[in-house]
Amino acid sequence: MQVRRALRGGAIAIVLALGTVPVLASASFAKGPGSSPPASPTAVSLASGNRSLSVAWAESSTGRITFVATATGAGRTTRKCTSKTTRCKISSLVNGAVYDVTVIASTTSGASKPSSPASAIVGVPGPPLSVHASPSAAAATVSWGPPAASGVTGVTAFMATASPGGFSCSTVKTVLSSPARTCQIPGLRPGTTYAVTVTATNAYGTGAPSHAASVTPS
Numbered sequence: 641m642q643v644r645r646a647l648r649g650g651a652i653a654i655v656l657a658l659g660t661v662p663v664l665a666s667a668s669f670a671k672g673p674g675s676s677p678p679a680s681p682t683a684v685s686l687a688s689g690n691r692s693l694s695v696a697w698a699e700s701s702t703g704r705i706t707f708v709a710t711a712t713g714a715g716r717t718t719r720k721c722t723s724k725t726t727r728c729k730i731s732s733l734v735n736g737a738v739y740d741v742t743v744i745a746s747t748t749s750g751a752s753k754p755s756s757p758a759s760a761i762v763g764v765p766g767p768p769l770s771v772h773a774s775p776s777a778a779a780a781t782v783s784w785g786p787p788a789a790s791g792v793t794g795v796t797a798f799m800a801t802a803s804p805g806g807f808s809c810s811t812v813k814t815v816l817s818s819p820a821r822t823c824q825i826p827g828l829r830p831g832t833t834y835a836v837t838v839t840a841t842n843a844y845g846t847g848a849p850s851h852a853a854s855v856t857p858s
Contacts (some may be wrong), residue, residue, distance in 0.1 A: 677750035678705050680741040681726075686760040688847060690791035691735055697743050706746045710754075711739040735763030735792075736844040748856055764847040765795050765840035768821075773802075773836040773855035778829070779857045782809070783822040784838045787847065794818070796836040797841040800825060802855075830858040833843040 678701035687694040695709040704724075711719045711730045716737055721728035733739060738761050742754040766787035774781045783801040795818070798808040802825050809823035828834060837854035 648740045656659050674855040675749045676753050678703070678745040678747055681707065681745055682753040684741060684743055684755050684758040686741055686758050687761055687766060688760050688764045688790065688826065689729075690763060690793075691740060692729055692742060693733060693762060694727070694729045694733045695721065695741055695743065695758075697755060699726055699745055701745065701747075701752075703747060707743055708746070709741055709743045711735045732763045737762055744783055748849040757827055760848070761842035761845040763792050763842070765792055765842050767850040768798065768838040768840050769842040769847045769850065771800075771836065771838050771853045773834075773848045775855050775857045776799065776824075778857055779824055780828060780836060781822065781824045781825045782836055782838065782853070784850065785821065787840050793842045793844065795840045797844055798823075798838055799841070799846075800836055800838045801849075802828060802836050804832075804834070805829075806829065807834075830857050 643842060679700065681697040683698040685696050688713040693711060695849055699705065707723050707726065707728070709721050709730060711733060716734055716739070719728045719730050719732055729773055735826065738759060740757040740759050742757050744754050745752040764854050768784040768787055772783050780802060782834040786795070797815045798819050799808055801808040807827050809825045809827050811823050813819045833854060833856045836855055837852050838847040839846050839849050
């Protein structure tokens with residue numbers, strides 16, 4: 641009787657002791673502040689290269705984040721790049737094809753929703769550099785530098801466009817020479833301030849416009 645009582649009392653003690661374990665375990669593994677997945681990347685930008693896209697973005701979350709940028713195109717193989725920073729390069733793309741690129745941020749707490757997509761043509765020139773616009777009578781003379789080297793095929797044409805209005809001028813490659821890097825936009829309204837941008841074109845398409853230069857014709 642004494643042995644049975646002792647065993648029974650010991651069993652009760654063990655059960656009572658085990659009953660506290662789940663409480664302690666659940667407390668130790670409870671998720672605290674900061675355990676949510678990171679925010680979706682924003683401000684995704686693309687720079688075209690030869691069979692590649694260089695991708696850059698912004699991220700508001702902090703900590704040890706892994707990013708994956710994904711390029712998809714109609715009828716094209718999906719390609720990706722992975723980075724611990726806010727930029728990476730997606731390779732093995734098809735020149736002349738349009739790709740949509742999204743970026744996802746991941747931590748041990750989970751993955752963000754994809755960023756808003758950015759689109760670009762692969763293999764086209766980058767934006768022309770150092771754009772300058774000089775005013776004249778109802779016109780503007782525009783000059784610019786070549787796009788930054790990116791390994792793409794040569795530029796075949798440039799176009800300068802003034803906004804508002806969409807007035808433009810262009811230069812084209814000939815058999816004997818590269819396209820000129822200056823032209824004059826006619827038909828502008830005196831006293832109106834225009835923003836002038838320049839684009840470069842090659843065999844695969846037209847690249848992104850340059851930074852705008854401001855001009856007010858006389």
